[in-house]
Amino acid sequence: MRPVSASVVEHTDRGPLGRDEMARVLAGDIPRGAYVNLGIGQPTTVADHLPPDAGVILHTENGMLGMGPAATGDAIDPDLINAGKSPVTELPGASYFHHADSFAMMRGGHLDLCVLGAYQVSASGDLANWHTGEPGAIPAVGGAMDLAVGAKRVFVLMSLFTRAGEPKIVRECTYPLTALRCVDRIYTDVATFEITGDDRVVVRETWGISFAELRSRLDVRLERDVH
């Protein structure tokens, strides 16, 4: 049992996080030496905030462990790309493997953590991040479903509200699902959340928003983190 205190880590005196700051906050919670897959898009930028001595080993699903930073200039090699198909570099100790092995690493529970974007996350940890379901939209799943069920822990990195102001943490997802009950934590521009697995969503920290306002805008069972 953790000790109970009266205060929540609630900060209304500071503004919402920018995209870079969101990635930095998440990077700070990645354990030393973890094997990590960073999804396409904003999750990829988490790598820029990992300290060099963190010993985190990055996996890219197109067949590599020990992925290094983006390649530039003469270091660009068309045979060496990441899952977003951008040129990258290899670090000492890197390894290459084929796709069936790469996904065996995921499904087999060997990856410590993956970071994914999302359209919606439900209070029970269901994830929707691959398809808007709109008529005419071309469905493209890539490795999202495999990552979501396979990694030991799943962190989501996203803004908390859509441009129209709709919350993305919801009671039940209305977008097509990627995987059921898979999300452990959500890192947003205004707060970080822990999904407990029993339909409670715990607020860990806030930026520029009060717990009361979060509670009024999210239609889920929110609790304050007590520590």
Added chain:
Amino acid sequence: MTLLCASADEAVSGIADGSTVLVGGFGTAGMPFELIDALIRQGARNLTVVSNNAGNADTGLAALLAAGQVRKIVCSFPRQTDSWVFDELYRSGKIELEVAPQGTLAERMRAAGAGIGGFYTRTGVGTLLAEGKETREIEGRTYVLELPIAADVALISAHTADTLGNLVYRKTARNFAPVMATAATTTVVQVRHVVEPGELDPEAVVTPGIYVDRIVRVPS
């Protein structure tokens, strides 16, 4: 027995209309461009293509789609910023699409190559991609049954082959190629270098020559 072909055209000869063709590559890394160009010249039609993506820009797999030779594509990630050839065909109803999770796509080919009749995976459970598929509880968790993808032909690229068909790859250009090599009746490989038996370190061979039917050096 592996045949060393003099040209990409010779390497793709005999591919029949209606064939299922595995095409290696992840984006353009490992894409067998010269074999695809030869298949366009060869002209086989009504093909089912299995590949991770549905073509990039106007070359490689995109050019094969544009030539109207593909009836159906099975892939994990068709929609990309430069997939305009596929997007147009799909939106005008000229190509059938089957989307599979990337790891399931790879494992379905691995199963075919390994003589496995299917496998249960947690990937996709509770999603649109598992609709209509058999599910089963195993030790308290739900799994979905996925079936093998066997093909008539695999078109892949590798870095170096010896004349017995043993292959080594380079960096992330490896991707699906070793799996696809096992899953096709005829595996055709384009390589940058061809060496004599004994010149590849046997410990470093990734695809043993038993899986390889035809090799061609490009440029030839």
